[in-house]
Amino acid sequence: MSQLRLDLKIISSIILVSTIYFAHAQDSPQPMKMKSAMTELWEPIPAVVTPGLPDVTGSTKAPSDAIVLFGDTDLSAWQNKEGHAAEWSVHDGVFTVNKGKGDIFSKQSFEDFQLHIEWMVPQGITGEGQRRGNSGIFLQNMYEVQVVDSYENLTYVNGQAGSIYKQTPPLKNAMRPPGDWNVFDIIYTAPRFKENGSLIVPAYVTVIHNGVIIQNHTQITGHTPNTGLPKYKPHGPGPIRLQDHGDPSEAISFRNIWIREM
Numbered sequence: 378m379s380q381l382r383l384d385l386k387i388i389s390s391i392i393l394v395s396t397i398y399f400a401h402a403q404d405s406p407q408p409m410k411m412k413s414a415m416t417e418l419w420e421p422i423p424a425v426v427t428p429g430l431p432d433v434t435g436s437t438k439a440p441s442d443a444i445v446l447f448g449d450t451d452l453s454a455w456q457n458k459e460g461h462a463a464e465w466s467v468h469d470g471v472f473t474v475n476k477g478k479g480d481i482f483s484k485q486s487f488e489d490f491q492l493h494i495e496w497m498v499p500q501g502i503t504g505e506g507q508r509r510g511n512s513g514i515f516l517q518n519m520y521e522v523q524v525v526d527s528y529e530n531l532t533y534v535n536g537q538a539g540s541i542y543k544q545t546p547p548l549k550n551a552m553r554p555p556g557d558w559n560v561f562d563i564i565y566t567a568p569r570f571k572e573n574g575s576l577i578v579p580a581y582v583t584v585i586h587n588g589v590i591i592q593n594h595t596q597i598t599g600h601t602p603n604t605g606l607p608k609y610k611p612h613g614p615g616p617i618r619l620q621d622h623g624d625p626s627e628a629i630s631f632r633n634i635w636i637r638e639m
């Protein structure tokens with residue numbers, strides 16, 4: 378059941394309880410005494426989900442209702458810009474940006490979701506600022522949550538790891554050092570547009586980095602270009618895009634990617 382339908386059901390239950398209460402109050406000289414059970418909701422019953430367990434490395438596996446976008450060997454949920462097989466290199470249960478092969482896109486498109494994704498800056502990385510382990514996670518192919526080495530590596534704050542690129546810096550720097558895995562848990566609600574293309578509601582995003590909240594229901598103000606100001610262009614569901622930034626430095630790796638539609 379969608380969040381909207383769930384909210385409507387809860388609101389209608391509250392209206393029903395209130396109506397009974399006030400109708401009774403109007404007929405009686407004394408307001409009806411509230412009982413504990415009058416504010417209990419018994420349906421709809423939330424669906425059961427079996428949570429994923431952490432493995433020996435602390436990587437939390439997908440819950441039972443998630444779509445696995447990468448487990449440990451299979452990159453078939455991803456494609457390149459032309460719609461052909463993604464050519465990033467899969468090895469040792471992870472995959473690594475293959476510089477020059479371009480961004481990769483999930484084959485499936487999404488609207489509102491919870492995304493779990495793990496990424497690692499290679500040990501011994503070189504380069505500075507934005508040219509040090511730069512990649513990115515584009516939500517609906519439009520809005521970049523920045524991936525870059527922000528462990529003792531200075532850059533503009535709305536371009537460091539976990540920023541909404543060129544918009545909102547992260548609240549904290551929860552970066553692990555090169556060679557250790559970072560985890561992003563991203564909760565995203567898509568923007569909504571009228572039929573004429575005008576914006577009704579902007580996108581919002583919450584990002585938890587290694588257990589630390591770094592974006593708290595942050596309003597996204599438009600797309601995230603390197604040069605220029607953010608703007609909204611109307612769109613429907615879109616894929617997750619991972620960036621091949623083409624830095625001279627060593628490339629970022631990813632593992633254990635799963636998504637839950639909301």
Ligand code: MG
Nearest residue numbers: 511512513524
């Ligand atoms: Mg980037």
